[in-house]
Amino acid sequence: MSLHRLTSVTIGVPDLDATTAYYDAFGLEHRGGNVFASRDGGEQLRLVRTPTRRLVEIGIGVDDADDIARIATNLERLGVPRDFDAHALRATEPITEVVVRVEVAPRIVAQPVPATPYNGPGRVERSGRAPGVLRAGAVRPKKLGHVVIGTTNLHATTGFFTDGIGFRISDYIGDKGAFMRCSVDHHNVLAMAAPVAFLHHTSWQVDDIDEVGRGATAMLENHPERHVWGLGRHHAGSNFFWYLKDPAGNFSEYYSDMDCIPEDEIWEPEVWKGAEGLFNWGPPPPPSFLHPEDLAELMNGRHAPRS
Secondary structure, three states: OOEEEEEEEEEEEOOHHHHHHHHHHHOOEEOOOOEEEEOOOEEEEEEEEOOOOEEEEEEEEEOOHHHHHHHHHHHHHHOOOEEEOOOEEEEEOOOOOOEEEEEEOOOOOOOOOOOOOOOEOOEOOOOOOOHHHHOOOOOOOOEEEEEEEEEOOHHHHHHHHHHHHOOEEEEEEOOOEEEEEOOOEOOOEEEEEOOOOEEEEEEEEOOOHHHHHHHHHHHHOOOHHHEEEEEEEOOOOOOEEEEEEOOOOOEEEEEEOOOEOOOOOOOOOEEEOHHHHOOOEOOOOOHHHHOOOOHHHHHHOOOOOOO
Protein backbone atom coordinates (compact mmCIF):
# COMPACT_ATOMS: atom_id res chain seq x y z
CA MET A 1 0.00 0.00 0.00
CA SER A 2 1.51 3.31 -1.05
CA LEU A 3 -0.56 5.08 1.60
CA HIS A 4 1.15 4.55 4.91
CA ARG A 5 -0.27 6.73 7.70
CA LEU A 6 -2.28 9.66 8.92
CA THR A 7 0.09 12.60 9.07
CA SER A 8 -2.09 15.13 10.88
CA VAL A 9 -5.54 16.39 11.73
CA THR A 10 -6.81 19.98 11.94
CA ILE A 11 -9.77 20.59 14.22
CA GLY A 12 -11.85 23.76 14.34
CA VAL A 13 -13.10 24.82 17.78
CA PRO A 14 -14.80 27.96 19.14
CA ASP A 15 -12.60 28.29 22.26
CA LEU A 16 -8.95 27.89 21.34
CA ASP A 17 -7.56 28.56 24.81
CA ALA A 18 -9.66 25.97 26.63
CA THR A 19 -9.16 23.32 23.95
CA THR A 20 -5.43 23.97 23.78
CA ALA A 21 -5.17 23.45 27.53
CA TYR A 22 -7.08 20.17 27.20
CA TYR A 23 -4.75 18.62 24.61
CA ASP A 24 -1.74 19.84 26.54
CA ALA A 25 -3.07 17.91 29.55
CA PHE A 26 -3.91 14.96 27.27
CA GLY A 27 -0.19 14.43 26.82
CA LEU A 28 0.55 15.82 23.37
CA GLU A 29 3.58 18.09 23.12
CA HIS A 30 2.46 21.69 22.67
CA ARG A 31 4.79 23.33 20.18
CA GLY A 32 3.13 26.73 20.15
CA GLY A 33 0.64 28.23 17.75
CA ASN A 34 -1.98 25.64 18.76
CA VAL A 35 0.12 22.86 17.19
CA PHE A 36 0.77 19.58 19.01
CA ALA A 37 3.11 16.66 18.41
CA SER A 38 3.00 12.99 19.32
CA ARG A 39 6.09 11.00 20.31
CA ASP A 40 6.57 9.15 17.02
CA GLY A 41 4.38 11.03 14.54
CA GLY A 42 5.69 14.56 14.97
CA GLU A 43 3.28 17.50 14.60
CA GLN A 44 -0.07 15.78 14.22
CA LEU A 45 -2.71 18.09 15.70
CA ARG A 46 -3.53 21.67 14.80
CA LEU A 47 -6.36 23.68 16.34
CA VAL A 48 -7.99 26.62 14.56
CA ARG A 49 -10.86 28.89 15.55
CA THR A 50 -14.24 28.14 13.94
CA PRO A 51 -17.81 29.12 14.94
CA THR A 52 -18.73 25.49 15.72
CA ARG A 53 -16.59 22.43 16.28
CA ARG A 54 -15.66 20.57 13.13
CA LEU A 55 -13.02 18.55 11.37
CA VAL A 56 -11.20 20.91 9.02
CA GLU A 57 -8.48 18.75 7.47
CA ILE A 58 -6.99 15.25 7.48
CA GLY A 59 -3.42 14.65 6.34
CA ILE A 60 -2.40 11.36 4.71
CA GLY A 61 1.15 10.24 3.97
CA VAL A 62 2.28 8.58 0.74
CA ASP A 63 5.68 7.44 -0.50
CA ASP A 64 6.32 9.44 -3.68
CA ALA A 65 5.10 11.63 -6.54
CA ASP A 66 3.71 8.64 -8.43
CA ASP A 67 1.28 8.07 -5.57
CA ILE A 68 0.15 11.70 -5.78
CA ALA A 69 -0.40 11.39 -9.54
CA ARG A 70 -2.37 8.16 -9.19
CA ILE A 71 -4.69 9.67 -6.55
CA ALA A 72 -5.17 12.77 -8.72
CA THR A 73 -6.29 10.52 -11.58
CA ASN A 74 -8.65 8.59 -9.31
CA LEU A 75 -10.28 11.80 -8.07
CA GLU A 76 -10.60 13.14 -11.60
CA ARG A 77 -12.43 9.94 -12.54
CA LEU A 78 -14.83 10.57 -9.64
CA GLY A 79 -15.34 14.18 -10.69
CA VAL A 80 -13.78 15.57 -7.51
CA PRO A 81 -11.80 18.82 -7.94
CA ARG A 82 -8.22 18.68 -6.68
CA ASP A 83 -5.07 20.78 -6.58
CA PHE A 84 -1.76 18.97 -6.69
CA ASP A 85 1.92 19.00 -7.52
CA ALA A 86 4.66 16.42 -7.13
CA HIS A 87 4.67 16.77 -3.34
CA ALA A 88 1.07 17.18 -2.21
CA LEU A 89 -2.57 17.04 -3.24
CA ARG A 90 -5.59 18.74 -1.69
CA ALA A 91 -9.20 17.74 -2.28
CA THR A 92 -12.42 18.31 -0.37
CA GLU A 93 -14.61 15.33 0.47
CA PRO A 94 -17.92 16.57 -0.97
CA ILE A 95 -20.28 15.36 1.76
CA THR A 96 -18.43 16.28 4.96
CA GLU A 97 -16.52 19.19 3.39
CA VAL A 98 -13.37 17.94 5.10
CA VAL A 99 -10.19 18.87 3.26
CA VAL A 100 -7.97 15.85 2.64
CA ARG A 101 -4.30 16.67 2.14
CA VAL A 102 -2.22 13.85 0.68
CA GLU A 103 1.50 14.50 0.94
CA VAL A 104 4.80 12.76 0.39
CA ALA A 105 5.96 12.03 3.91
CA PRO A 106 8.39 9.69 5.67
CA ARG A 107 6.98 6.55 7.18
CA ILE A 108 6.77 6.50 10.94
CA VAL A 109 9.65 4.63 12.49
CA ALA A 110 8.12 3.64 15.80
CA GLN A 111 10.53 3.31 18.67
CA PRO A 112 10.00 -0.26 19.90
CA VAL A 113 8.45 -0.52 23.34
CA PRO A 114 9.42 -3.67 25.27
CA ALA A 115 6.46 -5.96 25.85
CA THR A 116 4.88 -5.34 29.23
CA PRO A 117 5.28 -8.48 31.37
CA TYR A 118 1.95 -9.74 32.71
CA ASN A 119 1.67 -12.74 35.01
CA GLY A 120 -1.02 -15.33 34.37
CA PRO A 121 -2.07 -18.74 35.62
CA GLY A 122 1.00 -20.96 35.44
CA ARG A 123 2.95 -18.16 33.75
CA VAL A 124 5.24 -15.86 35.72
CA GLU A 125 6.71 -13.23 33.43
CA ARG A 126 7.80 -10.85 36.16
CA SER A 127 8.66 -10.78 39.84
CA GLY A 128 7.94 -7.92 42.17
CA ARG A 129 5.43 -5.18 41.48
CA ALA A 130 3.94 -4.68 38.03
CA PRO A 131 5.62 -1.95 35.94
CA GLY A 132 2.24 -0.32 35.35
CA VAL A 133 1.81 0.57 39.01
CA LEU A 134 5.34 1.97 39.28
CA ARG A 135 5.12 4.44 36.39
CA ALA A 136 5.11 8.05 37.50
CA GLY A 137 5.56 10.16 34.37
CA ALA A 138 2.77 11.67 32.32
CA VAL A 139 1.23 9.56 29.54
CA ARG A 140 2.48 10.66 26.11
CA PRO A 141 0.63 9.40 23.01
CA LYS A 142 2.87 7.82 20.38
CA LYS A 143 0.86 8.70 17.27
CA LEU A 144 -2.47 9.72 15.80
CA GLY A 145 -4.18 6.41 15.05
CA HIS A 146 -7.57 7.17 13.56
CA VAL A 147 -10.30 9.72 13.00
CA VAL A 148 -14.04 9.07 13.11
CA ILE A 149 -16.39 11.29 11.12
CA GLY A 150 -20.15 11.46 10.74
CA THR A 151 -21.49 11.77 7.20
CA THR A 152 -24.95 12.25 5.72
CA ASN A 153 -24.04 9.99 2.77
CA LEU A 154 -22.03 7.02 3.97
CA HIS A 155 -21.74 5.45 0.52
CA ALA A 156 -20.36 8.62 -1.08
CA THR A 157 -17.89 9.37 1.72
CA THR A 158 -16.65 5.79 1.77
CA GLY A 159 -16.24 5.87 -2.01
CA PHE A 160 -14.19 9.06 -1.83
CA PHE A 161 -11.70 7.48 0.58
CA THR A 162 -11.54 4.05 -1.09
CA ASP A 163 -11.97 4.73 -4.82
CA GLY A 164 -10.45 8.21 -4.71
CA ILE A 165 -7.68 8.22 -2.12
CA GLY A 166 -6.94 4.49 -2.01
CA PHE A 167 -8.02 3.38 1.47
CA ARG A 168 -8.96 -0.25 2.01
CA ILE A 169 -12.04 -1.51 3.82
CA SER A 170 -11.32 -3.48 7.00
CA ASP A 171 -14.81 -4.08 8.45
CA TYR A 172 -18.33 -2.66 8.52
CA ILE A 173 -20.75 -1.73 11.29
CA GLY A 174 -23.89 -3.11 9.65
CA ASP A 175 -24.94 -0.50 7.08
CA LYS A 176 -24.04 2.34 9.45
CA GLY A 177 -20.27 2.55 9.30
CA ALA A 178 -17.13 1.59 7.38
CA PHE A 179 -13.70 1.01 8.94
CA MET A 180 -11.02 2.06 6.44
CA ARG A 181 -7.24 1.89 6.60
CA CYS A 182 -4.34 3.72 4.96
CA SER A 183 -1.70 1.82 6.94
CA VAL A 184 -1.22 -1.58 8.54
CA ASP A 185 -3.49 -0.51 11.42
CA HIS A 186 -6.99 -2.01 11.33
CA HIS A 187 -8.50 1.43 10.71
CA ASN A 188 -7.40 5.01 10.25
CA VAL A 189 -10.74 6.51 9.24
CA LEU A 190 -14.18 5.34 10.32
CA ALA A 191 -17.07 6.93 8.45
CA MET A 192 -20.44 6.69 10.23
CA ALA A 193 -23.94 7.49 9.00
CA ALA A 194 -25.17 10.59 10.82
CA PRO A 195 -27.80 13.36 10.45
CA VAL A 196 -25.05 15.95 10.05
CA ALA A 197 -21.36 15.89 9.11
CA PHE A 198 -19.23 16.22 12.25
CA LEU A 199 -16.06 15.07 13.97
CA HIS A 200 -16.85 12.23 16.35
CA HIS A 201 -13.37 11.61 17.73
CA THR A 202 -9.65 11.41 17.22
CA SER A 203 -7.76 8.43 18.59
CA TRP A 204 -4.23 8.39 20.00
CA GLN A 205 -2.04 5.34 20.53
CA VAL A 206 -0.36 4.72 23.88
CA ASP A 207 1.95 1.88 24.94
CA ASP A 208 -0.42 -0.53 26.67
CA ILE A 209 -3.60 -0.89 28.68
CA ASP A 210 -1.92 0.55 31.76
CA GLU A 211 -1.22 3.77 29.85
CA VAL A 212 -4.85 3.87 28.68
CA GLY A 213 -5.98 3.72 32.29
CA ARG A 214 -3.30 6.04 33.66
CA GLY A 215 -3.96 8.65 31.00
CA ALA A 216 -7.71 8.66 31.52
CA THR A 217 -7.35 8.70 35.31
CA ALA A 218 -5.09 11.76 35.15
CA MET A 219 -7.45 13.55 32.76
CA LEU A 220 -10.45 12.89 35.02
CA GLU A 221 -8.80 14.11 38.20
CA ASN A 222 -10.69 17.33 39.04
CA HIS A 223 -12.48 17.05 35.67
CA PRO A 224 -15.08 14.26 35.90
CA GLU A 225 -17.08 15.97 33.13
CA ARG A 226 -14.46 14.82 30.64
CA HIS A 227 -15.46 11.16 30.96
CA VAL A 228 -17.39 9.63 28.06
CA TRP A 229 -16.86 5.85 27.88
CA GLY A 230 -14.37 3.31 29.14
CA LEU A 231 -12.48 1.28 30.07
CA GLY A 232 -13.34 -1.32 27.42
CA ARG A 233 -12.19 -3.27 24.40
CA HIS A 234 -13.55 -2.89 20.89
CA HIS A 235 -14.48 -5.89 18.78
CA ALA A 236 -13.54 -4.46 15.35
CA GLY A 237 -9.88 -3.59 15.71
CA SER A 238 -9.64 -5.30 19.12
CA ASN A 239 -8.14 -2.23 20.79
CA PHE A 240 -8.51 -1.23 24.42
CA PHE A 241 -10.16 2.19 24.73
CA TRP A 242 -11.15 5.04 26.98
CA TYR A 243 -12.97 8.07 25.56
CA LEU A 244 -12.86 11.60 26.93
CA LYS A 245 -14.44 14.86 25.75
CA ASP A 246 -12.62 18.10 24.98
CA PRO A 247 -14.16 21.51 25.80
CA ALA A 248 -15.53 21.89 22.26
CA GLY A 249 -17.42 18.58 22.47
CA ASN A 250 -15.08 16.41 20.39
CA PHE A 251 -14.23 13.00 21.80
CA SER A 252 -10.61 11.90 22.13
CA GLU A 253 -9.53 8.32 22.71
CA TYR A 254 -6.54 6.70 24.33
CA TYR A 255 -6.08 3.27 22.75
CA SER A 256 -3.63 0.37 22.72
CA ASP A 257 -3.30 -3.08 21.13
CA MET A 258 -4.89 -2.41 17.72
CA ASP A 259 -5.17 -5.23 15.18
CA CYS A 260 -2.57 -4.90 12.41
CA ILE A 261 -3.05 -6.07 8.82
CA PRO A 262 0.24 -6.52 6.92
CA GLU A 263 0.19 -5.03 3.44
CA ASP A 264 0.43 -8.42 1.72
CA GLU A 265 -2.11 -10.19 3.94
CA ILE A 266 -5.43 -11.27 2.48
CA TRP A 267 -8.13 -9.72 4.65
CA GLU A 268 -11.85 -10.28 4.26
CA PRO A 269 -13.99 -7.48 5.77
CA GLU A 270 -16.72 -8.64 8.10
CA VAL A 271 -20.04 -6.99 8.93
CA TRP A 272 -20.52 -6.52 12.66
CA LYS A 273 -24.01 -5.88 13.98
CA GLY A 274 -25.44 -4.93 17.34
CA ALA A 275 -23.07 -4.54 20.27
CA GLU A 276 -20.16 -6.15 18.39
CA GLY A 277 -20.15 -3.16 16.05
CA LEU A 278 -19.19 -1.06 19.05
CA PHE A 279 -17.41 -3.13 21.69
CA ASN A 280 -16.49 -6.57 22.96
CA TRP A 281 -16.46 -5.88 26.68
CA GLY A 282 -16.77 -2.94 29.04
CA PRO A 283 -19.61 -0.74 30.18
CA PRO A 284 -22.30 -0.10 27.56
CA PRO A 285 -21.77 3.13 25.63
CA PRO A 286 -23.79 6.09 26.89
CA PRO A 287 -26.43 7.50 24.50
CA SER A 288 -24.25 10.59 24.02
CA PHE A 289 -21.52 8.45 22.45
CA LEU A 290 -23.72 7.57 19.49
CA HIS A 291 -25.66 10.83 19.45
CA PRO A 292 -23.51 13.63 20.90
CA GLU A 293 -25.48 16.16 22.88
CA ASP A 294 -24.68 19.02 20.51
CA LEU A 295 -25.88 17.35 17.29
CA ALA A 296 -28.94 19.62 17.06
CA GLU A 297 -26.70 22.67 17.50
CA LEU A 298 -24.35 21.40 14.80
CA MET A 299 -27.28 20.84 12.44
CA ASN A 300 -28.54 24.36 13.05
CA GLY A 301 -25.10 25.80 12.44
CA ARG A 302 -24.19 23.82 9.34
CA HIS A 303 -24.70 26.85 7.12
CA ALA A 304 -22.87 29.25 9.43
CA PRO A 305 -19.87 31.10 7.95
CA ARG A 306 -16.63 29.16 8.40
CA SER A 307 -13.28 30.60 9.26
